[in-house]
Amino acid sequence: MHSRSPLMHNYWFEQQGLTGTYVPLAIEPEGLAAALRALQPLGFAGCNLTIPHKQDAMAIVDEVDDVAKRIGAISCVVVRDDGSLFGTNNDWLGFIGNLKQTQPDWRADAGPVAVIGAGGGSRAVCYGLMQEGAKEIRLVNRTLEKAEAIAEEFGGPIRALPWDERHDALDGVALVVNTTSQGMVGQSELDLHLDRLPKTALPADIIYTPLESPFLTQARERGHATVGGLGMLLHQGPPAWKLWFDVEPTVTEELRDRMERSIAGT
């Protein structure tokens, strides 16, 4: 019920001149199947899913695409013309789209990447980085087994590293991404020393409450350009619209500004 997604999608209904609305629905886990089945008779074009429904919904919808299977979660459901439910995951497009909009010169193969954290957000980030051609991904997680599981499932350039190697893992990277919940409002800060981070490296966070995490504040004060997490949320929206309505709205400065003001509570 604290989601900022209605603000974003309702901005796009206005931008696109479409009559419609995006509503937050608080669904208990035991009601998820009934809620998803109700989308079609209630006239919804689809929905997004957030914590804790992203995994459970996979077993409820009629078809899940390969991207969502790989990431292990669905973030978006489409009600098809025949009433069946299709699930996909656009979080990786959000992460990559945001990087490209805010840092147009960014390239995944510019150098090694460090990804801190191995939860659901991390899986989408790692998938996106691999799709973009990252050659080396150092995946560090407090629970090593979860990083190892991603490395095994995704293969390719991902190498799992134990938590106590997180500071050294920044040596020579071009990009470092925090995908842990550390630094989020109400959580302790991410314990990561930036001494080894090259001055040219780009630090990114997928957290957007606060808008600038303590990790990014520390990096900015060290002179780095930084990428915050709000843009990931913004940029997973247009691919969903493409599926729901066959139009692609744009992430404007005005929208970003409205979202920032809403999150900052002004």
Ligand SMILES: NC(=O)c1ccc[n+]([C@@H]2O[C@H](COP(=O)([O-])OP(=O)(O)OC[C@H]3O[C@@H](n4cnc5c(N)ncnc54)[C@H](OP(=O)(O)O)[C@@H]3O)[C@@H](O)[C@H]2O)c1
């Ligand atoms: N911008 C966006 O669109 C977007 C999208 C998705 C997620 N997010 C944000 O990303 C963050 C993570 O979400 P998620 O869905 O990936 O959560 P998740 O699946 O629960 O994963 C949480 C991650 O944080 C790590 N962690 C938790 N407490 C820790 C601690 N005390 N010390 C070190 N590591 C710790 C976990 O490590 P263990 O494996 O050891 O538990 C795990 O790697 C949240 O802030 C969420 O809001 C943003």
